[in-house]
Amino acid sequence: MNFEFTEEQGMLRDSVARFVQDSYDFDTRRKIAASDEGMSRENWQTFAELGWLSVPFAESHGGFGGGPVDTLVMMEEFGKGIVLEPYLATVLLFGGLLQRGGSVEQQAELIPRIIEGSCLGAFAYLERQSRHVITDIKTTAAVQGDQLVLNGEKVVVFNGASADQLIVAARSSGEQSDEDGITLVLVPADAAGVERTAYRMMDGQVVANITFNDVRVPVSDIVGEAGEGCAVMSPVITRANVALAAEALGIMGQLNAKTLEYTKTRKQFDVPIGSFQALQHRMVDTFMAYEQVKSLLYRAVCELDGEGDDAAACVHALKVLVDRNGKKIFGEAIQLHGGMGITDELDIGHYAKRLMMINTTFGNGDYHQAKFNELRYSA
Amino acid sequence: MDTSFAPEDLAFRDEVRAFFAEAYDSELQARLNNLETFKEAVIDWQKRLYRKGWIAPGWPKEYGGTGWNATQKFIYETERSAAGIRDVIPFGLNMVGPVIYAFGNEEQKARFLPGILQSDDWWCQGYSEPGAGSDLASLKTRAVREGDEYVVTGAKIWTSYAQYADWIFCLVRTSNEGKKQNGISFLLIDMKSPGIKVNPIVSIDNHHSLNEVEFNEVRVPVANLIGEQDKGWTYAKALLAHERTAIAGVADSKRSLAETRAFAEREVNGGKSLLSDPLFQKRLSDIEIELMALEFTELRVLATVAAGGAPGAESSMLKIKGTEMQQAVQELRMEVAAYYQGVLPNDLTPEQLGHGFGSQARQTYMYGRASTIYGGSNEVQKNIIAKAVLGL
Numbered sequence: 069m070n071f072e073f074t075e076e077q078g079m080l081r082d083s084v085a086r087f088v089q090d091s092y093d094f095d096t097r098r099k100i101a102a103s104d105e106g107m108s109r110e111n112w113q114t115f116a117e118l119g120w121l122s123v124p125f126a127e128s129h130g131g132f133g134g135g136p137v138d139t140l141v142m143m144e145e146f147g148k149g150i151v152l153e154p155y156l157a158t159v160l161l162f163g164g165l166l167q168r169g170g171s172v173e174q175q176a177e178l179i180p181r182i183i184e185g186s187c188l189g190a191f192a193y194l195e196r197q198s199r200h201v202i203t204d205i206k207t208t209a210a211v212q213g214d215q216l217v218l219n220g221e222k223v224v225v226f227n228g229a230s231a232d233q234l235i236v237a238a239r240s241s242g243e244q245s246d247e248d249g250i251t252l253v254l255v256p257a258d259a260a261g262v263e264r265t266a267y268r269m270m271d272g273q274v275v276a277n278i279t280f281n282d283v284r285v286p287v288s289d290i291v292g293e294a295g296e297g298c299a300v301m302s303p304v305i306t307r308a309n310v311a312l313a314a315e316a317l318g319i320m321g322q323l324n325a326k327t328l329e330y331t332k333t334r335k336q337f338d339v340p341i342g343s344f345q346a347l348q349h350r351m352v353d354t355f356m357a358y359e360q361v362k363s364l365l366y367r368a369v370c371e372l373d374g375e376g377d378d379a380a381a382c383v384h385a386l387k388v389l390v391d392r393n394g395k396k397i398f399g400e401a402i403q404l405h406g407g408m409g410i411t412d413e414l415d416i417g418h419y420a421k422r423l424m425m426i427n428t429t430f431g432n433g434d435y436h437q438a439k440f441n442e443l444r445y446s447a
Numbered sequence: 448m449d450t451s452f453a454p455e456d457l458a459f460r461d462e463v464r465a466f467f468a469e470a471y472d473s474e475l476q477a478r479l480n481n482l483e484t485f486k487e488a489v490i491d492w493q494k495r496l497y498r499k500g501w502i503a504p505g506w507p508k509e510y511g512g513t514g515w516n517a518t519q520k521f522i523y524e525t526e527r528s529a530a531g532i533r534d535v536i537p538f539g540l541n542m543v544g545p546v547i548y549a550f551g552n553e554e555q556k557a558r559f560l561p562g563i564l565q566s567d568d569w570w571c572q573g574y575s576e577p578g579a580g581s582d583l584a585s586l587k588t589r590a591v592r593e594g595d596e597y598v599v600t601g602a603k604i605w606t607s608y609a610q611y612a613d614w615i616f617c618l619v620r621t622s623n624e625g626k627k628q629n630g631i632s633f634l635l636i637d638m639k640s641p642g643i644k645v646n647p648i649v650s651i652d653n654h655h656s657l658n659e660v661e662f663n664e665v666r667v668p669v670a671n672l673i674g675e676q677d678k679g680w681t682y683a684k685a686l687l688a689h690e691r692t693a694i695a696g697v698a699d700s701k702r703s704l705a706e707t708r709a710f711a712e713r714e715v716n717g718g719k720s721l722l723s724d725p726l727f728q729k730r731l732s733d734i735e736i737e738l739m740a741l742e743f744t745e746l747r748v749l750a751t752v753a754a755g756g757a758p759g760a761e762s763s764m765l766k767i768k769g770t771e772m773q774q775a776v777q778e779l780r781m782e783v784a785a786y787y788q789g790v791l792p793n794d795l796t797p798e799q800l801g802h803g804f805g806s807q808a809r810q811t812y813m814y815g816r817a818s819t820i821y822g823g824s825n826e827v828q829k830n831i832i833a834k835a836v837l838g839l
Binding site: 069070071072073137328331332342343345348349351352353355356359360361363364366367369370373374376382385388389437438440441444445446 | 448449450451517518521708722723725728729731732735736737739740741742743744746747749750764767768826829830832833836837838839
């Protein structure tokens with residue numbers, strides 16, 4: 069039993085931490101968030117040069133062959149800087165789907181391009197009616213000869229406006245919310261019939277609604293088996309959820325640290341407000357809330373890494389705790405910062421807003437608690 | 448990062464299971480559950496553990512410990528809880544024993560440790576006083592040196608099982624100079640000494656396990672002083688961190704929650720199993736999810752200790768969260784028992800009564816209120832974390 073990171077993982081962590089510290093201060097981030105794409109392509113090239121884009125990919129494709137723990141250490145550091153560049157969308161989702169379900173040809177063509185930073189990707193899975201049930205899909209993929217014809221609309225596609233390539237979850241058979249009958253399709257973002265409408269979210273990222281009007285791609289662009297898309301996307305999303313929890317942990321750590329620091333310097337009634345027991349106990353509560361998330365994250369990562377039987381339940385539990393404790397931590401951070409806590413000028417609100425977006429991604433706390441209960445308490 | 452069990456760990460787990468299955472027999476369990484035979488049954492059980500060599504997993508091997516690593520200790524605790532076996536009575540084995548081997552002299556070690564390991568001496572803890580609870584250092588029981596003896600006068604309170612005890616370890620005031628933490632000494636006192644009087648306190652669960660212990664000019668040999676006079680606070684503090692870690696009881700809460708779930712599955716509400724009620728499921732998983740996290744928080748602390756660190760302020764967090772979880776499970780079990788939660792102990796069978804666990808749920812819930820108060824109240828633990836971890 070050990071909770072240590074390997075030397076390689078430590079180096080990876082230090083490398084991301086150094087970047088965040090040296091090149092991603094809050095003002096820099098603010099400028100990136102205000103740019104057209106809501107992220108920096110220059111930074112993306114740096115990520116490629118530092119090898120970060122290769123981490124989860126197999127060595128046979130030029131990757132680092134990393135596992136969930138490697139992703140964890142990076143995402144936690146990204147969280148500390150609320151990094152905007154589309155690591156989740158391009159590497160973990162788009163790349164993750166290719167790595168798990170892509171054909172030899174698809175992998176050979178696209179993974180090296182992701183790694184060198186020349187291909188930005190996105191996973192278009194949500195629709196207007198989906199909420200947290202991602203198998204609720206109306207977009208259709210119909211076979212016509214050796215082509216697939218896509219029709220429908222995807223919403224809130226992370227990195228959807230900047231992506232060069234999309235993987236679209238479409239329905240090829242079955243009822244609207246069936247797990248069976250979902251087909252994942254690789255679509256170039258500039259294909260005829262693809263229309264993108266970009267907009268900004270509260271955490272600074274630019275997303276897109278994407279419509280598909282008789283978009284035609286060869287059937288060889290299906291990722292995995294036709295109708296079997298769920299089997300490919302489920303494990304990728306499970307891992308993405310753990311990665312998001314790691315990002316959330318980084319954010320929670322920053323919120324707690326910044327709040328603690330503030331209460332040691334901010335004076336009211338001639339004393340630092342941190343000397344008030346009412347505030348001390350609240351900060352102890354948020355400290356414990358943070359430690360509990362960390363423990364459950366480590367548990368989930370160990371389960372995933374060891375392919376344990378309890379991985380699914382652990383990840384549901386983790387999402388529940390990230391939601392609950394995240395809200396508690398950012399709520400206290402804002403409250404203890406007083407009036408400054410509700411300004412745009414201070415970074416606290418920006419950490420809070422990213423945490424809120426994480427909680428809505430791939431199911432909120434209530435959704436995952438219902439799933440957890442189903443696994444645990446339904447015969 | 449890896450928490451999977453190696454083959455030798457799994458073999459160890461099987462050995463622990465096999466031993467518990469054989470040694471913790473139904474005859475012994477019946478005696479443990481009977482108030483009349485409780486004391487001798489506890490001693491019997493602890494002697495079985497002693498003969499197996501497993502009585503003191505937390506002690507260094509040279510003093511009679513097991514030499515287990517953190518994983519083995521975790522497995523042992525988990526299996527003990529899973530088998531429904533209560534932890535050993537902590538006062539000798541988990542509390543005064545470690546103080547004696549860490550701070551006592553050779554003569555004291557030779558004199559007291561065997562009796563603790565073999566459960567021949569029943570110990571109780573003399574810390575809290577009528578005027579000193581969470582503010583432990585304000586204690587007033589005084590010990591005045593007269594030749595080769597201390598003369599002890601004062602009172603201790605909330606003393607669990609003092610009515611059974613052969614010995615009491617006490618914090619006493621030997622000086623009023625300087626800070627109140629200075630001037631406290633750590634004394635071992637024979638409960639048969641003239642001048643000691645034990646007054647029972649019946650607690651909110653209708654049971655008698657707590658007592659007030661009065662000391663009226665009790666004469667204690669100076670040879671029973673641990674370490675140096677006036678330095679007792681240092682020794683007690685080292686012990687408190689261990690005590691808090693032990694109080695967390697994560698494995699016991701897990702078992703207790705599993706039992707509660709099993710009870711709920713059998714309870715019928717409007718023709719359906721209570722376990723299928725979504726609101727009940729939510730309450731259950733609120734606890735289960737926190738416990739899943741807390742189990743790993745405990746493992747992380749264990750791993751730190753195994754790597755040579757001491758359980759510091761993290762033990763305060765374990766105490767707070769652990770006792771909160773215990774109470775959450777106890778409360779949920781009361782909900783499952785519905786109106787049967789009000790049943791007082793009686794001689795009726797579950798068949799006659801119509802229900803099996805209401806009285807036990809009530810007793811555990813009621814006495815469970817103590818856990819957030821003892822060992823330093825949870826509010827005091829928060830003060831400790833604020834100071835030691837947050838630097839406030």
